Amino acid sequence: MNPFQYDFGYGFWWNYGHLLAIVPFGLLALAAWRLGWPRFVAIGASIIALWGIVGLWIVQYPMRINRPLELPTERFLAEGVGRVLDGGAGSGRAALMVLRERPDMRVLAVDLYSGYFGIDDNTPERLMRNAEKAGVADHVEAQVGDLTDLALENASFEGAVSAYVIDHLGREGAERAVAEIERVLKPGGQFLLMVINPDGWIRTAYPFFVHHGYFGGRTNHDRWRGRIEASGLHVVEMGTVPGTLWLLAEKTQVLAPTI
Ligand SMILES: C[S@@+](CC[C@H](N)C(=O)[O-])C[C@H]1O[C@@H](n2cnc3c(N)ncnc32)[C@H](O)[C@@H]1O
Incomplete structure (x- = not known):
């Protein structure tokens, strides 16, 4: 499960580009909720930060950008020799x-x-x-x-x-x-x-x-x-x-x- 075990070399933007949505918009959302800024700022920033979290998770886990792929079918070379x-x-x-x-x-x-x-x-x-x-x-x-x-x-x-x-x-x-x-x-x-x-x-x-x-x-x-x-x-x-x-x-x- 560890995404850092291997180094498959996909660049920063593919791997971690979503951090650019998560960090600044997450901080903005936090400040807006805490300090009572206009609701559209708080809600908008929260949506962007949440999208970043979901995107980062998809790329790292279901899409396995930095992990070995998973065999999609057991029929592939089932005999396992050659x-x-x-x-x-x-x-x-x-x-x-x-x-x-x-x-x-x-x-x-x-x-x-x-x-x-x-x-x-x-x-x-x-x-x-x-x-x-x-x-x-x-x-x-x-x-x-x-x-x-x-x-x-x-x-x-x-x-x-x-x-x-x-x-x-x-x-x-x-x-x-x-x-x-x-x-x-x-x-x-x-x-x-x-x-x-x-x-x-x-x-x-x-x-x-x-x-x-x-x-x-x-x-x-x-x-x-x-x-x-x-x-x-x-x-x-x-x-x-x-x-x-x-x-x-x-x-x-x-x-x-x-x-
Ligand atoms: C998106 S990467 C996929 C690499 C790997 N299969 C993976 O899933 O991580 C595409 C790879 O195809 C290679 N490639 C592109 N055209 C090729 C060709 N004509 N012959 C051999 N390799 C090629 C590239 O150098 C690159 O390593």
């Missing part, structure tokens, strides 16, 4: 999610590790420090690479996960990334896609960003299902968790011909 690709691994929230639930697996964490996607000083070293804190560093390898053009062999992974990455790549980039994931999965392999869902949680915590389309406007399962299935993968389960749409897909098993 290799998993974490595409766009960043500082490791999804890699740790997999290894906490599937400790015998090995994760290859691939990321551009350049450009800005919310994580300050995004480096493979930060991911490895988090893996060490979780006690799983010997099951993780971090590699610089492009999810839309992976330097990895065909059919070499039992599973793949990608959290909050493919929704940043635009339509063409998303299609290329899903095609690459399909290519590197073994027959029967599974892909867990997690993307931002501007739902009530996100709208409450980050209303200004949603309003300005920062999270890509509306999204839905059908759009992502279409993109995944165009690559040849088959979606077997879908759902939501706070701030997130997730889809679980499988690569068709090639059945040996019967003679």
Whole structure:
């Protein structure tokens, strides 16, 4: 439960920006109630401070900005053996999610590790420090690479996960990334896609960003299902968790011909 155990590197504004509503407006509300200032000042300041508290809680707890993610479905790699690709691994929230639930697996964490996607000083070293804190560093390898053009062999992974990455790549980039994931999965392999869902949680915590389309406007399962299935993968389960749409897909098993 401790939000300070790991350092996933999301910047101050994403992590703690709500303090700017909580502290000054909380103090203003306190003064207004105590000193009998006009009611609209007391009520207005209280509402803003309360929104800040709720927003901070949403970001830290249901959205887990500074903690490993939670596996949204037990069906993902239930056998728990083999290799998993974490595409766009960043500082490791999804890699740790997999290894906490599937400790015998090995994760290859691939990321551009350049450009800005919310994580300050995004480096493979930060991911490895988090893996060490979780006690799983010997099951993780971090590699610089492009999810839309992976330097990895065909059919070499039992599973793949990608959290909050493919929704940043635009339509063409998303299609290329899903095609690459399909290519590197073994027959029967599974892909867990997690993307931002501007739902009530996100709208409450980050209303200004949603309003300005920062999270890509509306999204839905059908759009992502279409993109995944165009690559040849088959979606077997879908759902939501706070701030997130997730889809679980499988690569068709090639059945040996019967003679
Ligand atoms: C919002 S962060 C998500 C990181 C991590 N999956 C998480 O949930 O905390 C997006 C990540 O995708 C990476 N990324 C963006 N485009 C990429 C690409 N074409 N190939 C590999 N990684 C990419 C960024 O460098 C960044 O680390």
